[in-house]
Amino acid sequence: MSTLVLMRHGQASFGAARYDALSEVGQAQARATGQWLRTQGVQPTAVLHGPRQRQADTAAWLLRDAGFELRGVEHALLDEFAEGEEIFSTAEQLLGRSMALNAGRERIEILRDYDATCRAWGNGEVDIPGRLSLVDFRAQLREWLNSHSQAQQAPGQTEWVVTSAGSIAALVCEVMGLPNASWYSLLRVIRNASLTEVLYSKGKVSLLSFNGVSHLPAHLNTSM
Structure with a gap:
């Protein structure tokens, strides 16, 4: 083995x-x-x-x-499957809010949106441009x-x-x-x-x- x-x-x-x-x-x-x-x-x-x-x-x-x-x-x-910046960009398109850490949002909120986008991609609900x-x-x-x-x-x-x-x-x-x-x-x-x-x-x-x-x-x- x-x-x-x-x-x-x-x-x-x-x-x-x-x-x-x-x-x-x-x-x-x-x-x-x-x-x-x-x-x-x-x-x-x-x-x-x-x-x-x-x-x-x-x-x-x-x-x-x-x-x-x-x-x-x-x-x-x-x-x-995708780079962090690509997931951030897709999250902004999907959720309609900024993913920038300097935009006044809490880090935990951005992490939740990041995770939600990964889950949506995995479920086939969103495409990440240029990615499989x-x-x-x-x-x-x-x-x-x-x-x-x-x-x-x-x-x-x-x-x-x-x-x-x-x-x-x-x-x-x-x-x-x-x-x-x-x-x-x-x-x-x-x-x-x-x-x-x-x-x-x-x-x-x-x-x-x-x-x-x-x-x-x-x-x-x-x-x-």
Whole structure:
């Protein structure tokens, strides 16, 4: 058997001019994960990551602090379903109010609108311009998972994949055979730098664990 560990990137810069950058907390989460991995005495066969800067940087900090002589390998299909700025823009069109943090609204209100827009996209109630629907997004990740599982025939391998919450939720739906309606319920609970384990064994793919954060100190346990 072999294992695929899906890691959500560290905390990004929610509400900043550029979402796709790790915050200081995000860097600390990636480093803490690398330090934890080093103590486990197990070196991944490979570390893969999506094309976003926050995904690549999480992988880089992880590898540096783990002390592994590996280079992260980018996989374009491990991209998120949309960028923060795109979701903000869609939310403004959908809900008719500003998503700017400097517009006098409370952060919690903006987070609720952000979540509502993600849920609406997942339910097929709104399109994000230039982005796939959830049906097509899942199909893309299903193709990646199937091709990757076929290549994972050698026993004892452990690969790490640094991607985003939407991708992890979609992959878990694929592994578990869950409907699209389950995607948002998974998305909203996935923590920054959390670990989800997928097991390959005798041609089957199974979920071993979901959204684990026990490797992080309590002060680095965040969701956004």
